[in-house]
Amino acid sequence: MGHRMTQPLAVLQLDNLTLGYDRHPAVHHLSCSIAPGALVAVVGPNGAGKSTLFKALTGELAPLQGSFRMHTAPGGIAYLPQQSELDRSFPVSVFDMVSMGLWREIGPFRGLSRSQAERVRAALAAVGLSGFETRQIGTLSGGQLQRARFARMMLQDASLLLLDEPFNAIDARTIEDLIALVLDWHAEGRTILAVLHDLELVRRHFPECLLLARESLGFGPTTDVLTPERLATARRLASEFDEAAAVCHRPEAEAA
Numbered sequence: 001m002g003h004r005m006t007q008p009l010a011v012l013q014l015d016n017l018t019l020g021y022d023r024h025p026a027v028h029h030l031s032c033s034i035a036p037g038a039l040v041a042v043v044g045p046n047g048a049g050k051s052t053l054f055k056a057l058t059g060e061l062a063p064l065q066g067s068f069r070m071h072t073a074p075g076g077i078a079y080l081p082q083q084s085e086l087d088r089s090f091p092v093s094v095f096d097m098v099s100m101g102l103w104r105e106i107g108p109f110r111g112l113s114r115s116q117a118e119r120v121r122a123a124l125a126a127v128g129l130s131g132f133e134t135r136q137i138g139t140l141s142g143g144q145l146q147r148a149r150f151a152r153m154m155l156q157d158a159s160l161l162l163l164d165e166p167f168n169a170i171d172a173r174t175i176e177d178l179i180a181l182v183l184d185w186h187a188e189g190r191t192i193l194a195v196l197h198d199l200e201l202v203r204r205h206f207p208e209c210l211l212l213a214r215e216s217l218g219f220g221p222t223t224d225v226l227t228p229e230r231l232a233t234a235r236r237l238a239s240e241f242d243e244a245a246a247v248c249h250r251p252e253a254e255a256a
Contacts, residue, residue, distance in 0.1 A: 013033050014066070015067050015069075037189045039182075043211055044212035049213075054193075077160045080166055082164050094148050095133035102119070120151075124151050143174035165196070166196075167201070208221060208222060209226055213234035
């Protein structure tokens with residue numbers, strides 16, 4: 001990454017989107033429009049449906065109701081799952097893991113060209129991991145591993161970035177460095193959605209916010225969304241959630 005992206009007129013439109021597992025809803029009737037080049041924090045209590053939303057956007061989960069439309073530049077989507085979803089025991093070097101960011105470009109069987117290998121090393125340098133190329137990922141600290149994952153995302157050169165808890169359980173210096181990368185990507189015109197828990201970090205760096213508590217409690221400027229009243233409502237709705245509840249149907253949505 002490093003050049004300004006050309007964005008389409010629209011990036012992401014959610015229309016009455018309801019998601020869940022075994023027909024038990026996790027996100028109800030979510031509707032919003034994400035503009036090109038937006039920098040959006042997705043926040044809410046644990047179990048509010050934030051990661052479920054990302055699973056739908058990446059094709060892992062089909063909607064129970066409603067739909068979403070996505071319009072991205074040729075680079076498409078880059079998705080950073082939670083670090084806990086990565087198998088750190090898998091025997092792969094830092095260099096090889098980061099080079100997977102070039103998979104769309106090189107395919108499953110071709111090796112790296114000299115210029116591509118240089119791009120991998122440049123990405124590692126950009127995240128402060130020069131000299132770590134031959135280290136196994138299982139030997140890295142949480143912060144070092146997250147830096148490597150950001151380097152891999154950098155090589156994907158996508159126009160829409162989905163980051164699921166990218167700053168969870170890592171040291172303050174790494175958070176500062178990775179936030180700087182996110183802001184650089186945003187300055188290049190990329191659209192970024194990030195699931196976050198640190199509301200002060202959200203207020204400092206993310207101009208827009210989507211507050212979820214199984215349903216949308218607000219989407220728009222962060223200062224307007226993260227009010228004490230809405231945050232209290234989010235906590236209350238999360239505590240009252242019934243996991244056995246059936247999908248609720250809105251007649252007007254079905255008629256449409």
